[in-house]
Amino acid sequence: xxxxGRGTYCFYEESVDKAxxxxxxxxxxxxxxxxxxxxxxxxxxxxxxxxxxxxxxxVLVRWRHAERGIISPAEFIPLAExxxxxxxxxxxxxxxxxxxxxxxxxxxxxxxxxxPVQFLEDHLAGYIADTLQRHGLAPRRLELEIxxxxxxxxxxxxxxxxxxLKEKGVLLAMDDFGTGYSSLSxxxxxxxxxxxxxxxxxxxxQSDPQALGIVKGMIxxxxxxxxxxxxxxxxxxxxLAMLRLEHGDEVQGFFTGKPKSIAxxxxxxxxxxxx
Ligand code: C2E
Ligand code: CA
Ligand code: CA
Ligand code: CA
Numbered sequence: 001x002x003x004x005g006r007g008t009y010c011f012y013e014e015s016v017d018k019a020x021x022x023x024x025x026x027x028x029x030x031x032x033x034x035x036x037x038x039x040x041x042x043x044x045x046x047x048x049x050x051x052x053x054x055x056x057x058x059v060l061v062r063w064r065h066a067e068r069g070i071i072s073p074a075e076f077i078p079l080a081e082x083x084x085x086x087x088x089x090x091x092x093x094x095x096x097x098x099x100x101x102x103x104x105x106x107x108x109x110x111x112x113x114x115x116p117v118q119f120l121e122d123h124l125a126g127y128i129a130d131t132l133q134r135h136g137l138a139p140r141r142l143e144l145e146i147x148x149x150x151x152x153x154x155x156x157x158x159x160x161x162x163x164x165l166k167e168k169g170v171l172l173a174m175d176d177f178g179t180g181y182s183s184l185s186x187x188x189x190x191x192x193x194x195x196x197x198x199x200x201x202x203x204x205x206q207s208d209p210q211a212l213g214i215v216k217g218m219i220x221x222x223x224x225x226x227x228x229x230x231x232x233x234x235x236x237x238x239x240l241a242m243l244r245l246e247h248g249d250e251v252q253g254f255f256t257g258k259p260k261s262i263a264x265x266x267x268x269x270x271x272x273x274x275x
Contacts, residue, residue, distance in 0.1 A: 027079050029065070034085075034092055038064045041096055042259035045268060046111070046230060046252045049244050054268045056109030056143065058252060059097045060259045061089075081117045090118040095131050098142060100262055102135040105271040111143040111173060116150040120157070125164045132168070139169030143194065146172060148180025151190060159190065166191050173230075178218055187225055195222045199233020199253070205242050216246050223247070 033039055043057040063071040080086040094112055101110035118124060132139050144165060151158040162172060173194040174187075178201055187195075197218050204211040215231070222229035231243050234253030243251055262269065 023079065026071075026076065027083055030063075030076060030079055031083065031085055033063055033065075034089055038066075039089065039092070040064060041093065041100075041262075043100075043262045043265060044252060044259040045257040045265060046109075046250050047256050049231075049240075049248045049251050053272075054106075054108055055250055056111055057101075057262070057265070058111040058145070058259075059093060059113070061093055077115060081115055084117070086115045086117050087121055090115055091127055094128060095135075098131050098135045098137045101141055102137040104269040106269055107138070107141060108269065109141050109143050109171070111145055113145045113175065114150075116147070116153070119146060119150050119161060120154075125161070125168055128165065128170065129168045132170075140171065143171040143173050145175040145196065147175045148177070151186070152181060162191055178214070184221070187221070187227075192227055194250075195227055195229045196252075197229060197231045197248075199231075202231050202233045202235075202239055202243075202253070205239050206236075212242065212246075215243075215248075219246050219248055222249075 040062055042060045042062060044060060045054050046056045046058065047053065048055055061073050061077075063073075063076050065071050077086065080089050097110045097112050101108070114124075128142070128144075129139075131137075132142060146162075165172060171193040172191060173196055174190075174192045175196050176198040177195045179198045195218065197215060201211055201215050201218070205215060219229045228249035230250035230252060231239075231248050232252050234240055234243065234251045234255050236255055239253075240251060240255060257265070
């Protein structure tokens with residue numbers, strides 16, 4: 001008989017194998033998920049910090065898996081990037097989001113996350129322009145969220161791509177701002193229309209004076225460059241109050257609205273009350 005030690009070792013190996021096997025299986029299943037209609041979109045509202053008026057929605061994808069239930073994008077987007085399926089999935093998300101936004105009485109913005117893999121695709125800008133036209137959505141109503149990481153890998157190419165996208169008239173937002181390596185000169189050369197402060201800075205806003213200092217700095221940086229600043233992950237009323245005090249421009253988070261089916265936000269997408 002095997003010793004306990006060896007048995008334990010074998011068990012460990014098996015569980016590593018199983019995790020790899022699960023990933024492999026998930027990757028295979030992902031390739032057909034779109035066709036099977038298993039992907040769907042949630043919408044999280046964004047609001048003007050001072051007035052509380054809705055300004056737009058960020059689109060967040062989910063996978064309804066037959067056995068595993070709902071799978072988070074944090075788990076399956078990296079798999080889709082590895083297999084290349086992200087291009088087709090990403091195109092579908094852009095199409096769905098534009099179609100949805102074009103149907104709203106209230107002309108709010110719709111913000112879509114772009115994967116770095118998608119971003120480096122040559123056809124992206126053309127596809128976006130076609131999609132806007134197909135659905136009759138004004139380019140200014142589409143915002144593309146891009147993380148800093150995308151820009152560092154190939155600066156020249158990234159700058160080229162951002163300019164091409166800008167020429168189409170869409171808005172560009174820097175996502176997860178503060179988590180990368182952005183410098184002032186960096187921000188100046190890339191044509192961003194919005195900075196989205198990562199929620200890791202908002203979490204400790206009340207308890208940590210340094211966090212407040214950093215958030216103040218980021219808002220100042222944005223305003224110094226004439227770029228509005230949105231705070232992500234706002235979960236409490238006091239965080240919202242602090243952001244107002246610091247002249248943040250927009251907020252998004254569980255406190256003001258969780259990601260939900262767009263039907264649940266009909267009160268925002270209907271014709272606006274003020275007229
Ligand atoms: P992200 O772009 O930073 O999206 C914001 C994430 O924060 C979302 O997680 C959202 O549900 C969550 N969130 C919003 N408000 C709060 C809050 O107040 N508190 C907390 N704790 N969390 C909040 P989600 O939907 O799980 O998405 C995770 C990440 O997956 C996204 O991070 C984004 O990087 C990626 N992702 C989501 N949808 C897409 C997509 O359509 N395409 C691509 N390429 N990536 C996507
Ligand atoms: Ca985002
Ligand atoms: Ca973010
Ligand atoms: Ca994030």
